[in-house]
Amino acid sequence: MGGATAANYPAMRYSLYWVNNLFIRSTDVLLSQLTVYPIDAGNWSQPSNQYLVMGGSNRGRRVTQQYSAGLPTNMLIYHNWIDPATYDGSQDGGLVSLQQTGAFSTYNQGGSLVPGTYRLRVDTMDNNGRSFTNASTIGKKGYAVRAVNGDAGRTTCTNCQTAAWYDMCFFTPFDAGLGGSFSMNLFQLPRDYAGLTVTIDLWDPGDVFSTSGFVALNVLGPAGAVASSPLGINIYDLHEKRSNLARRNYQVWASAANNLLASFTALDTRTAVSADSQWIHLEIPIPSSYNPLPGQDWWKLQYVTGPGTVTYDTVTVAVGLKGGPVHLVP
Incomplete structure (x- = not known):
């Protein structure tokens, strides 16, 4: 998707907020921002260098998909569930940029978010993650969201609810x-x-x-x-x-x-x-x-x-x- 022109590829940004008031967005507290830069997967069928980074500071870098026992060990941003507040993408070839605010440690304790209401805002941006209005921000992105417990197995949180807002x-x-x-x-x-x-x-x-x-x-x-x-x-x-x-x-x-x-x-x-x-x-x-x-x-x-x-x-x-x-x- 997008062809060879880097500007045709959108980056995605996932911003997590603590919600103080269900009806007043200005009182939300920003906790973290995860930016995922795009790739050209045109060489997906090759044995190595399948992915070409198309945005961010690592634009132009090639990434080889790695496996262990048939399961991917890198590029998990495309192959697995991730926590948008803590995932740093260290094995993803520079595709991920994670920033946490000073308030993050107040609401994330022991690896789990404290009870309350949180808002995940998802933005489609230009390939470098800088603009919301660039032409490359027009497109369709499919993803799934779930709420889980903070245990190692990430078991289902039966007392949580995940829903779109408005x-x-x-x-x-x-x-x-x-x-x-x-x-x-x-x-x-x-x-x-x-x-x-x-x-x-x-x-x-x-x-x-x-x-x-x-x-x-x-x-x-x-x-x-x-x-x-x-x-x-x-x-x-x-x-x-x-x-x-x-x-x-x-x-x-x-x-x-x-x-x-x-x-x-x-x-x-x-x-x-x-x-x-x-x-x-x-x-x-x-x-x-x-x-x-x-x-x-x-x-x-x-x-x-x-x-x-x-x-x-x-x-x-x-x-x-x-x-x-x-x-x-x-």
Whole structure:
């Protein structure tokens, strides 16, 4: 990926923060920053010098993949789970730069983070890790996040929760089966938010295949039914910019005056309706009687397609409550 031009390769930065207040980002405390510089893996099939460093102070260096008993012993930044707050990449040929702040030792004791809430910010940067706006920062990066205990075996932390905060982009392969539908967890909404209004923005939900040429998207409540409200639900097409909502530059797909369901057509080849490359905005009033049991407060996104549809979709979603964050898919 990226070709021979170094500027085409993005670096990734992972910044860990201690969270003092769930709603005020300015009070977060920066603990560490891990920068991972890019490689050209065009020689991956060769016996040595498979990787060429394409950014940072070691740009131009060749790295040979090493193994022991068939398992990689270096380049673990690409082959293993790593701790973004402590991994120094000493065996990775200069691909990794780790910086820890003075506050790090306060929140990391004995090799484990003290109990609390932490935020991991992930930024795509230019190949040298200096700019957020360079053209090479445009791309797609897939990674997984988990929370574990501080023991040597890194066992699963059963009392921890990992979730996106406010917005995320997800890649979802799905199989609609004979019934022609597929659903996935979208966000968690505890009873504390009863009586408020959930706003959901979806980018590009119409760029998906269906055996019938038709795709509907539903937001399902914790009970599994399509979310509804007697107050009505607004659904707007914001076109290519979320900022169009404030400018009132949008197309009304459904008005609260005559629409009670959180459901819309994302694709219909017969009528040329499409949410491809568009922001779709939903406003769902939560009833004051909303009172789900703890752990049973997940809302889902459902795709309704033609039967037997096997495909994938990449969708960006942002969820808010009067400007406050909501936990998205863990």
